Amino acid sequence: MTRTVLVYAGGGDSTPWCEALAREVSGARVFAWPSDAAPDYAAVWAPTPAVVAAIRGARAVFLLGAGVDHLAPVMASLHGVRVVRIEDAGMADQMVEYALLATLQHQRGWHRYGEQQRAGQWVRHGARSRASVTVGVMGLGVLGGAVARALAGFGYTVRGWSRRPRAVGGVATSAGEGALGEFLAGSEVLVDVLPLTPATEGLLRRETLALLPRGATLVNMARGGHVVDGDLVALLDEGHLSHATLDVFGAEPLPEGSPLWGHPKVTVTPHVAALSLPERSAAQIAEKIARIEAGEAVTGEVDLDAGY
Numbered sequence: 001m002t003r004t005v006l007v008y009a010g011g012g013d014s015t016p017w018c019e020a021l022a023r024e025v026s027g028a029r030v031f032a033w034p035s036d037a038a039p040d041y042a043a044v045w046a047p048t049p050a051v052v053a054a055i056r057g058a059r060a061v062f063l064l065g066a067g068v069d070h071l072a073p074v075m076a077s078l079h080g081v082r083v084v085r086i087e088d089a090g091m092a093d094q095m096v097e098y099a100l101l102a103t104l105q106h107q108r109g110w111h112r113y114g115e116q117q118r119a120g121q122w123v124r125h126g127a128r129s130r131a132s133v134t135v136g137v138m139g140l141g142v143l144g145g146a147v148a149r150a151l152a153g154f155g156y157t158v159r160g161w162s163r164r165p166r167a168v169g170g171v172a173t174s175a176g177e178g179a180l181g182e183f184l185a186g187s188e189v190l191v192d193v194l195p196l197t198p199a200t201e202g203l204l205r206r207e208t209l210a211l212l213p214r215g216a217t218l219v220n221m222a223r224g225g226h227v228v229d230g231d232l233v234a235l236l237d238e239g240h241l242s243h244a245t246l247d248v249f250g251a252e253p254l255p256e257g258s259p260l261w262g263h264p265k266v267t268v269t270p271h272v273a274a275l276s277l278p279e280r281s282a283a284q285i286a287e288k289i290a291r292i293e294a295g296e297a298v299t300g301e302v303d304l305d306a307g308y
């Protein structure tokens with residue numbers, strides 16, 4: 001059976017995606033946007049209104065990553081369309097590595113020793129056990145759940161927070177706005193793995209970040225829109241927070257003039273906590289197409305009303 005697949009990679013190079021989908025989806029005729037082909041399926045990132053108009057009739061629209069917020073400008077015109085995102089496909093391991101690296105740096109005082117090196121100071125601080133470090137993971141979905149499990153498995157004391165109650169082995173979990181204050185107060189390292197939705201935009205602002213224990217570290221691997229940058233910088237300058245490791249920003253690339261670039265207590269990475277892997281993602285899309293055609297349910301369907 002022949003299947004037409006239309007690919008739009010958010011204006012970036014769609015070649016690796018077209019090649020991977022052509023290899024993985026059986027009988028696929030793959031076209032890169034712009035194309036007049038009427039697609040059975042689409043695989044897209046940050047589609048423009050013109051792309052959405054071309055793919056609205058597809059049996060399913062697959063997103064080329066885990067996040068959904070890039071659909072915000074066209075969300076209304078996607079209602080009624082089956083939208084399916086990538087779940088893990090090699091991203092969970094990368095997220096775990098990023099969170100573990102930042103948590104180890106906090107535990108081992110890496111940034112403090114960096115400051116001391118620049119000042120030529122030879123000062124030793126006491127050792128800390130992993131169990132004495134409390135890590136709070138915001139978002140316990142496919143990626144956040146994997147991060148929480150891995151950090152708990154490594155010996156940290158981990159708590160997790162989500163919208164609805166979730167059970168994660170070895171992790172003390174809580175849910176909902178009412179539990180947020182207590183969750184933050186017990187999170188010495190705060191790892192953000194939430195989606196960006198109207199409910200999470202601006203969630204990390206002075207009043208919430210100030211609830212973290214003094215000396216806490218923020219690790220944002222999710223979306224920059226969660227953080228009010230001015231409030232974060234103020235809390236770092238005041239010494240309430242000791243460090244922020246930021247992979248994502250409200251505007252990307254991070255603008256040249258941003259105070260985050262040169263801040264001594266901020267580590268900036270260019271949205272690389274987890275990269276989508278075309279080969280593994282295309283294999284997952286192929287599997288989901290087979291399930292759709294067999295009339296079976298697929299996981300990863302986006303709830304357009306909730307925005308994730």
Ligand code: NDP
Binds near residue numbers: 065088199271275
């Ligand atoms: P999932 O949809 O699987 O999980 C989302 C989690 O967030 C769920 O536990 C959900 O709660 C929780 N959540 C959503 N809204 C709220 C809320 N208002 N309050 C509390 N909890 C909430 O997503 P993934 O784990 O696959 O991905 C998470 C995010 O990671 C993506 O949306 C993306 O922004 C980011 N990402 C970043 C990358 C990078 O390189 N920096 C790479 C890939 C993804 P519930 O369980 O109740 O539904």
Ligand code: OXD
Binds near residue numbers: 065066067274
């Ligand atoms: C994603 C991302 O959402 O790369 O997949 O941020």
